[in-house]
Amino acid sequence: MQSRRSILLKSQNLLRGISGQYEVVLVILLITIIFMIILPLPTWLVDFFIGCNIGLVLLILVIVFYLKSPSDLSTLPSLLLFATVFRLAISISTTRLILSEADAGEIILAFGNFVVGGSIIIGMVVFLIITIVQFIVITKGSERVAEVSARFALDSLPGKQLSIDSDLRAGEIDIEEAKRRRTKLRVENDFYGAMDGAMKFVKGDAIAGIIIIAVNLIGGMGVGVAQNGMALGDAVQIYSVLTVGDGLVSQVPALIMAIGTGIAITRIAKSDEDEDVNLGSDIIYELAGSGRELAIAGFAMVLFALVPGFPPITFLSLAALFGLAAYAVSRRSRQDVDMTSLEEGTKVDYQVPTIIRLEVAQSLLKTLNAEKLSENLGGIRARLYAEIGIPFPEVSVLQISDGKKDNWKLVIEGVKAVSGNFPLEKVNVIDAVQDLEATALEFETMKFRSVELKWVERSQTEALTDLGLDFQDMEDVICKFVEKELPSYAEEIIGVEEASKLLDVMEKRYQTLVTAVRKIAPPEQLTLILRPLVAEKVPLTNFRIVMEAILEWGPKESDPSALSEFVRIALARQISDQYANEDHKIPAYILDPEAEVLLRDALMHNSLGSFLTLTAEQSQVMIENVSAAIGNVDENEPVLITAMDIRQHMRKFLKNNGFDFPVLSHKEIHSDIEIFPLGIINAS
Template identity: 35%
Template sequence: MRPRDLSVLLGVILIVVMLIIPLPPGILDFLIIINISLALIIILVAMSTNDSLQFSIFPTLLLLVTLFRLGLNVSTTRSILGNAEAGNVIDTFGNYVVGGNALVGFVVFLILIIIQFVVITKGAERVSEVGARFTLDAMPGKQMSIDADLNAGMISDAEAKGRRERIEKEADFYGAMDGASKFVKGDAIAGIVIVIINMIFGLVIGMMQMGMDLGTAATTYTLLTVGDGLVSQIPALLISTATGIIVTRAASDGNLSQDLTKQLFAFPKMLYVAAGTIFLLGVATPIDKFVTFTVAALLAFGAFQLSRIEKGSVEEEETEETEEEKDDMKSPESVVSLLQIDPIEFEFGYGLIPLADANQGGDLLDRVVMIRRQMALELGMIVPVIRIRDNIQLQPNEYTIKIKGNEVAKGDLLLDHYMAMSPGVEDESIVGVDTVEPAFGLPALWIGEEMKEQAELSGYTVVDPPSVVSTHLTEVIKRHAHELLGRQETKQLVEHLQETYPALVEEVTPNTLSTGEVQKVLTNLLKENISIRNLPIIFETLADYGQMTKDMDLLTEYVRQSLSRQISRQFTTPGEPLYVITLSGSVEKKVADGVQQTEHGNFLSMDPNVSQQILESAAGEADRLQGMGQVPVILCSPAVRMYVRQLLERYLPHVPVLSYNELEANVEVQSVGVVNAE
């Protein structure tokens, strides 16, 4: 154990010893001086801190110091009543400080008690109580503010975590101060009781046990008691003041001394007013003119000096700002900072500001947080921070979604309406403004509040504007997830996996596959809406086949087959068969024959007419299956799956292409269509 830690433990043990074992006057003198020194150190530290949390140990320290002082009171009381002495320090305070006059000393002691108990302790207790309550009440708002700044990209995840921890520490600190201030109040009451006990029982012991007369006993024990009270209450007063300073500290960049000098003398003209007032007081009243004129002169001189300093500071700041502006204009960094492109941007017209303004009831920021969590669960990727801003160049009710600086989606909202989507059978009594649901392109209506209940009874799907936006944003992120997963994001996922599967990660990267190659496999999966959350299985497959081939498309096929259980669950409904569109034997053969092998990988090269026939047949079968109310899925052999996907992805991007090896054996498959090329 370090000496510093050991000294704290020994100090606590010493407090217990003082409560049990009588101490000689010499040791009491030493401990009393230590008590006064501790009180001075505490109040000086409290005045020097910029923030209350810099002295977060103060509540606990307050309890220990209070216990130490009470232990001293027990020891000095035992010495005063038992031996009619308590050491040189107490004797000095009883005789020298109050001039040997017991009555004067008692009055001074009572004044200290009143100041500490009635003014400082009561005030600090109240401020601690109010501070604790206000801090706890403000926690939800502060947390939401942090989430809003995080979603807006103003702070990083690490900064958000640090600010949340700070809020928790503030709540703990002020809660602890609320309780610790009660000990200070109890200590003041105990001081009064101890003095009364010492005086009363001192007279009794002096007269009955030591044979003193009443005057001698009163003088002896009153002076000792007053001396004891003073050496005890002066440190107590300092610590009570430190408590008040700590709990009344407002947000500031400086300590108490800096704030006092900076803010108290922030207006030099007021010092001139004060100087004039003191000067007139000396002229118009019998007060000693030397005193008033001297003070007035000092105030006027101070005001003059502060005015000069303030004027010089303003000129210097203006000069520095001008130079900084010139340097910024010349600096290449001023241009480099403009090159930053946000991964995801959501911009809206001024009419949609209430959507994002929490003060107007908007909850878009909270919904964005939920979208990021949803994407982490569904796709297994960390969606970058979504930059939300208003754009006066847009129409008032218009919004756009950008991916890496390019607009990929847009829409219009009517904030005081609801979007109603027909169940398939139109109800002519439902009237509204014709529109299109932006996420899936379905026809819809904007209806008013009065029409909402009727539309719901008619089977319409009715959603509010924030839900429309969040659904659209979610679908856009899913559709472009492969574009958002770069090497940096891939490295972050790999580092997270390494915490639990270090051996697996070391086998795959960086020796077998680079981060860029792993990213290629993950983006291939995301491009076809396959979740990469199950990274352990993905890396197991990469470890098995990564040394056999460097063709990332082929590695992706091996990974897809390893994820067969996940893919089966994704495209099938429990208890129902999987309705699929298969490829005819001739189509599969033509696709296989059209594969060209090069040193840079394999690609599909087919006759344009054949490709057109396959596309038209696949599109027709997909439309027919959608008309039956089924989700179209194309099923083919593993050898040609990725080439069929390459052929169809530009024209049928939302139609999944699966291979037989990607389905579990217990999945019931029913073919409801065949793609031909004839």
């Protein structure tokens, strides 16, 4: 018992050693092929190698049937090379046996007798037909497909790489998915390029088979008559059977390999999500997917049965087969429809509502160019990201019914942000009204959100172009107001998902920095830090500075609002540039130091945070002083400068009382920028 167990353990260890050294197995196979070419082999060993050859090509054929994508069998070009060399080594060994011993083993003899069947001419014709089918039909077609596939794969490579990079930048895929797609793309291109060359092996194999059979037949008869003293008729009989058998033993596996290769490279890849897809299921589904085609084919078989001289039983049998198949497919389709209807009737589709939605009435949507509208909305997201620094979510377009007051509206978080009722089949002229009045074109004007729109019939666009007048299509007009409105809702839009996406985008360039920030401020904490910044229109385009500030102050300060203030200080250069004029000066009002003391004393702190507790009289005086000061500003919006510790509280106080203008702290003014005082705001 102990000896059996030890033998079993040794066997398992040997198998593990072999399985872990696959390259050693391949080297042994190559050395074996070389010895097959050089050394004479006994007939039983040749029979064994012929059986291995047949088994190998059948295995490859079966594997090819279950491929989802041609590149899933990326080693196929190498397999073709190994199989071709192995098959040629067998042919050399059998040729040596035929010429030297007039005996090439039992398999070749059985093949020859079975195919020749008493007639040498029949055997030669069968062999030639198999070779012609392989060489002209299958191999030639597969070679052309491989050549075209390799060319197309190479031409489409830059576009596919750009698509992967674009999806990664947009946050639609993560880094790991991008790496997986790039690897798959590289494998596909290498595969098709290698197959373009590997098909030459298959083509050369077919040509070599024709030459080898001629050598065996002519050389065999010469050896039989000249050396072995055979009669010419006997030599022809013996060597023709062996030659045809040898040719078929070589060409039948080569034909199977060519078929498998043709199937692999002509296979159209399905989606990666289709796990159970294979060639057989695809063909059956696409040929028998509808009962109508099967019924028409069955009717055609009935007509063929009526043709004089055609065997009616054969065609009627086929007609019955097609008819039964059509009935079965139609019945299955009805059951699927009934089951789908039942499932739809009992299923509730819980869809996650989109954050930003553009609802367009059916009548207006029909006149819009869907591709251009989608492209414009995507461009808005890209521009807002470049200007504000936060990734806006996708704007979905939803068709709504006609008959409502407005034929389009922008909905953010389920609430209408902006809407309008624009005329159909019109374009908006950008040039002044006076320019339009100077022409003979009819137009109508419309005031919409302080913008004057001048509508002209879409059919007049050529005339507008000839007159040199610029105009906007309806898609551009709607998207113009969408882009104008979205920044106002940036504070509501930025959430945990957007904060996480920001980190993912920055991780491509600042991996170490992002890793450190994630530990200090995870996405939910980062969201609380960014929202006040976005609310006050602080640009986050230099997000590296934001992360470094969080990394510096995060371990010392846990309050998100306080961290926002430290980030503002780090962004002093950007904030100062935002409000400075051409002379590098910021025209601003300064909060009186006594007012700062008053606000500081009025601060109340509790578990919910800190807030001002000014009396009604104090608040009224402050509001009147602010109103009196900003009433003197004619052009640009005023800027108020105060101390850092009360800046955000002063900002909230002003906003709650109807004043929505920037409030900066002294520490946010960069050293390169000067303050140009417009006045002092007092608290008394």
